[in-house]
Structures are given as structure tokens and as C-alpha cells.
Amino acid sequence: MRRRQVREKLFHWSGIAAVVIALTLVGIFFGTILKTGLPAFWQSTFVMDVHFDPEVVQIGPKPEPMPGESPAAYQQRFNQWQLDLGFVDFGQIIHKSIVKQLPEAAEHPDETLALVTSGELFALRDRVVADPGIIGQTVRLKLLADANVDVWLKGNIDRDLPDTQQQLSPLVRAWADQLQASGVIQNKFSTAIFMNPDSRSSLASAGLAGAFMGSLFMMIIVILLAMPIGVAAAIYLEEFAPKNRLTDLIEVNINNLAAVPSIVFGLLGAVVFIMWFNLPMSSSLVGGLVLTLMTLPTVIIATRAALKAVPPSIREAALGVGASKMQAITHHVLPLARPGILTAMIIGVAQALGETGPLLLIGMSAFVASIPATPFDQSTALPVQIYLWESNELRNFFEGRGSAAIIVLLGMMLALNAVAIWLRKRFETRW
Amino acid sequence: MMENNMAQATMGAKLDALPNKPGGGPAASGGIKLSSRDVRVFYGDNEALHGVSMDVMANEVVAFIGPSGCGKSTFLRCFNRMNDTVAGARVTGQITLDGRDIHDHAIDVVQLRAQVGMVFQKPNPFPKPIYENVAYGPRLHGLTSSKSELDQIVESSLRRAGLWEEVKDRLDAPGTGLSGGQQQRLCIARAIAVSPDVILMDEPCSALDPIATAKIEELIHELKENYTIIIVTHNMQQAARVSDRTAFFHLGDLIELGTTSQIFTTPKQQRTEDYVTGRYG
Numbered sequence: 130m131r132r133r134q135v136r137e138k139l140f141h142w143s144g145i146a147a148v149v150i151a152l153t154l155v156g157i158f159f160g161t162i163l164k165t166g167l168p169a170f171w172q173s174t175f176v177m178d179v180h181f182d183p184e185v186v187q188i189g190p191k192p193e194p195m196p197g198e199s200p201a202a203y204q205q206r207f208n209q210w211q212l213d214l215g216f217v218d219f220g221q222i223i224h225k226s227i228v229k230q231l232p233e234a235a236e237h238p239d240e241t242l243a244l245v246t247s248g249e250l251f252a253l254r255d256r257v258v259a260d261p262g263i264i265g266q267t268v269r270l271k272l273l274a275d276a277n278v279d280v281w282l283k284g285n286i287d288r289d290l291p292d293t294q295q296q297l298s299p300l301v302r303a304w305a306d307q308l309q310a311s312g313v314i315q316n317k318f319s320t321a322i323f324m325n326p327d328s329r330s331s332l333a334s335a336g337l338a339g340a341f342m343g344s345l346f347m348m349i350i351v352i353l354l355a356m357p358i359g360v361a362a363a364i365y366l367e368e369f370a371p372k373n374r375l376t377d378l379i380e381v382n383i384n385n386l387a388a389v390p391s392i393v394f395g396l397l398g399a400v401v402f403i404m405w406f407n408l409p410m411s412s413s414l415v416g417g418l419v420l421t422l423m424t425l426p427t428v429i430i431a432t433r434a435a436l437k438a439v440p441p442s443i444r445e446a447a448l449g450v451g452a453s454k455m456q457a458i459t460h461h462v463l464p465l466a467r468p469g470i471l472t473a474m475i476i477g478v479a480q481a482l483g484e485t486g487p488l489l490l491i492g493m494s495a496f497v498a499s500i501p502a503t504p505f506d507q508s509t510a511l512p513v514q515i516y517l518w519e520s521n522e523l524r525n526f527f528e529g530r531g532s533a534a535i536i537v538l539l540g541m542m543l544a545l546n547a548v549a550i551w552l553r554k555r556f557e558t559r560w
Numbered sequence: 561m562m563e564n565n566m567a568q569a570t571m572g573a574k575l576d577a578l579p580n581k582p583g584g585g586p587a588a589s590g591g592i593k594l595s596s597r598d599v600r601v602f603y604g605d606n607e608a609l610h611g612v613s614m615d616v617m618a619n620e621v622v623a624f625i626g627p628s629g630c631g632k633s634t635f636l637r638c639f640n641r642m643n644d645t646v647a648g649a650r651v652t653g654q655i656t657l658d659g660r661d662i663h664d665h666a667i668d669v670v671q672l673r674a675q676v677g678m679v680f681q682k683p684n685p686f687p688k689p690i691y692e693n694v695a696y697g698p699r700l701h702g703l704t705s706s707k708s709e710l711d712q713i714v715e716s717s718l719r720r721a722g723l724w725e726e727v728k729d730r731l732d733a734p735g736t737g738l739s740g741g742q743q744q745r746l747c748i749a750r751a752i753a754v755s756p757d758v759i760l761m762d763e764p765c766s767a768l769d770p771i772a773t774a775k776i777e778e779l780i781h782e783l784k785e786n787y788t789i790i791i792v793t794h795n796m797q798q799a800a801r802v803s804d805r806t807a808f809f810h811l812g813d814l815i816e817l818g819t820t821s822q823i824f825t826t827p828k829q830q831r832t833e834d835y836v837t838g839r840y841g
Contacts, residue, residue: 372647442684450697451674
């Protein structure tokens, strides 16, 4: 008797211990990610007056076709304008702006340019193209500092390292400190990570927009394909299919497919969709198709479980008052199974959203520096972007941009789950 | 031995109180409603019902009794072809409703089930409002053309099922929120809403307490006016109380069919006597 009580106590406490350990691990996981990732949303930013000097920016407005002008002549004019634009030295504009704050930098244009991330040169150019009237004016702008300056100022890099191991020259490091002290460089929340595509040359202005769009397209494709196919397959197998060898075989195979390593689906996608059907490589269309294949077994299995959970008495009741089998399913079984089916769908989409392996094999790990506009464009995905960033030591260890991307991904997952819970609640209370 | 005597004594006392019913032939007037000839049911290779032939008259209540697994529920489910929905089940023989073969290709099983309603062992209202539960059948069969007509059907069905007074103020409340007895009466209302000729009841009271059971039995008495009722029951007193005729099944055979008073007082077959006196079952 006493031994039994001791055993029950032991069982009780080991259960509590397991929960505590699990919660601690989850806490550590989220703690580290938030600690390294959150500061990455705030970046060192120059806040200063920028003078668009007409001496430097010698460019007219973007040419428009004139009446009576041949297309060829217009094209020539346009090409010349583009060429001129390419020769405009926007670096000089930034250099002059910094010199205004820091007169001793006047003789060192290379060092001043090392302070600002190179993507801002193109940002200035885009500003001029969008509004030629800005030439000759002085505007107060926010310019992102270079990633190396950012980690230096944040103290993420050991300041005592010898010069040979530092990314920045002593002069630049000193100026960065000086500009921060005078308030020109401020630590400001940056939208670059949300608005820009990835970049290799301008690390500080690289963003997730391309990967986000890629993931979004793939999720839409997965929902549009996996939902109807998976639910229909589950309904057929659960409600209509005769029980025989063939359906047994199909069932076993579906269960096995759910356990197939996801990278195998990538291989299949590369062969079938890219080599046979000639769909564009590393497009989110192919990615979505591959992820659909991968999530289908999960959706089918979970949907069947949801259908099975509907008591057979409900089916009998519907048949008993003269509903056909189809009506019994659509009027009664499906509405009751809807919360379960939605959960199945969300599990599937969340699985697809977080998947990296198969995407590597269809070329979605390529560096894509533009935001995809359609599912046919080359793109990458959020988890792949994390993988790419985390393999870069500056981003991984010092800048924490990878962790910031993880936060965005987790945020997306949370939003998805919140939607699922909301939908489930809604359908459960609606009689 | 002692127990058997006791059981017999109690049963005898109950049966004395039974109303007298004409012996022998069918109790109720009216023609033959349902008729079965050599009906066999197979589950896979296993024959569960071995050729049952019987007639059910219009507006009578027939009770099927017998030990568990004797085929009475299986036979009941033949009348509205519910066995069609069971995987591997096969029915042979002939069943006619008003002289028409229900297995005929010209008969739509959906129409058949509207004509032959069913109430199940466990109350199984839809998880929808009470109103929707009753309105589902008429809507499905397009019996009404307007909302007010539908309202009327819902009200009269609930009235006939003796549930109207209890639920008229909360027709929007979920049917699953009612008590067990109310749920079963809701299921009866749902069945009669499509105005069937026959109502099949598969142990309708087995999940209910004695008070709810009494209400259902009372209801069966009233429904008899308009419907033909076949009821499967494990409770012999119930069979004695509600039915005009009783059929005793054993191991897939129809052993004896007669007026209820005859079955319970002067059974012709030894097995029937053994069962109704509680010697087995």
C-alpha cells in the first residue's frame, strides 16, 4: 500500500518536473532569439542634412517621348539619360554631407563612404529620379550606417582587438564614435528589414521583403491546392471508398508519405516540375507545388481523423430522415469536422512555411536581390533566408539579423495560429 | 430455481393487468403496410438473419423482442434500407411497403426513408438549434414552400412529440442541450416532420430514465393513430405495454409472432416461453 502511494507521488512529480524542464527550454529558446534578434531592428542611422548639389548631380528629368519622335530616337535619348545617371557621383554628396558635420574628414572620401551602407547611394539616386526638383535643395535624411559601423557602435565587436583583426580602419572607428557622440548617428528603428530585398553589398539595408513575398506566394499556393485536394481525398477515403486491398494499400502509403524526409520531395520537385514541366527554376510556384506535395499526407491524415471524430449517430440521423449520403456529409459531417479540418490545414501550412530542405533542391536558396512580383519570379523563402544569413558570420554573430528574421518567421507562425484559433472558435460557437 | 419462480410470478402479475386484445390475427384494422418474405441479411459471409417472413398492418404497433444479437435490430433496419449504409452488409428476399418492393430500382432510397422514419437507440439530435433539427427533413424533401408553412410543420411535429410546451420559447437553443428524454422526443419530432407512414424505433428508451421512458411510451400510444410503428426493445414490460403484436427473435430466426397478450401469456413455442419468463436472455 505504501509502495503504491510512493509510486503515485513519484509519477506525479516526474510529470511536473518534465513540464518545468520543457518550459525552461522553451523560455531559453525564446529568450536568446529575442535578445539577439530584437536589437537588430534598431540600426545605427545618420540623421543629417543632405545637399543635392547641382554641380554634382548633373542630370535632367527622366525623358518622355516627344510628339513626332521615332521610338528609336527616344530610346537613344533614354539610354543617354541612363548613362548620365550612372555617372552621377552620389558618393560625393554623402561625403560632403558628412564633412559638414566632421570637417577633418574632408581629405578622406573613402573613409567617409565606409561609414554609410552602399545601398543608400541607390536610395539617393531613386529620390532624384522620382523628384528631379530635389536637385539644389537641402533635405534632412536618414541614412543607414554601414553594418560594420553598426556592430562597432553597438559594442557587438570586441573594441580591444588589434587593428589587423578589425573590419574598419582606426580613423573610421574614431569618426563613428565621434559622430555618435555628436548625435549625427543615432540608433533608430529601421524599416529596411521589412521593405528591402536581400543584399550582399549593402548588408545594413538588406531586408526580408523578397523572402516574405516568396513565402506568401507559396503559402497561398499550398492553401489553394492542398486544401481542396487533401480534404476531398480524405472525404473519399473515409466516407466513400470501399474497404479492400487497394484502399488499404493507399492508406498505408499515405501514412508512409507523411514520414518521408522532406528533402526527397525537393528532389522530386526538381525532376518533375523543373525538368519535365519546365517550370521556372527557384520560383515560388515550384516551391509551392513541392510544399503542397509534402503537406498533402499530413492534411489527409489529420482531416480523416477529424471526420472519424464525428459520431456515426449523426450520419445515421441524417440518413434516417432521408438525406442522401452526399447531403449527410455536406450538411452535417463536414460542418462538425470543420474545426478539425481547419486545424489540419494550419498544421500543414505551418509545416510548409517552416520548411527549408526541399526548397534548397529547387534552387530557392539562390541569392535573389529583387522582390518577386508573381509566383513565376525567382524568389527565396523566409526559412531559406534565415539559413543564408546565418551562414554569414557578420550577420550571425554580430549583427543578429538572422535572429531578427527568425522573429519575423515566428511572428508569421503566431499570426497563422491565431487565425486558426479564431476560425475554430467562430465555427464551434456557430450552430 | 427460486429466482425463476420469482420472475415468473412477477411477470404473471404484470400480464394480468394487460388490456385484453383479440388473440390470433392482426390487432389493428387496415391493410397490410409492410410485408417481408424470406428476408436474409449477410454481414460478409456470416448470415445474421435466416429468412424472415412477416406482415405488419397499418396503424399497429409491433414489438420485436429477443436476446442481444438475435437479429431484431438488423431486421428493423431492413425496412428503410439502413443496412445499405453498413459496409459488407447484404440483404436478400423481398420487402414491400404498400405492396411495392422497396428494393426496386424505381424506388429512391431517399424517398423510402422519408416514408419510413427511424428513431435510434441513442438520442442523436443534430448539433443545431431545435428548430433546425425538426425543419431539416421537410426542407430536404422540399415539403414546404414558405417559412410560415415550415414553422407550422415544426410546431405540429413538436406538439405531436409532446415537446412543444417545453421548448417553444427556446427553439434557437441547441438540440444537444436538452435532457436525454427531450432529445429522444426531439428525434421523434424530427422523424414525423417528414410525415412518414411508418416509424421504426430501435430501442428508443434504452438510454433513458423511467420517467422519460414513460413519456415516450405514452407518445407511442398517441402516434399509433397516424403511424405504423415497429419498436425493438429489450424491455419486455415495455413491449407488453405499448405493442399490439409482438415478434420474438432468436439467433437470427423469427420464432413466434402473435398478439402481445398471447406471446406473453400463452406462447406456443418453448423458446418464447423460456425467454418471456426470464429463463434466458
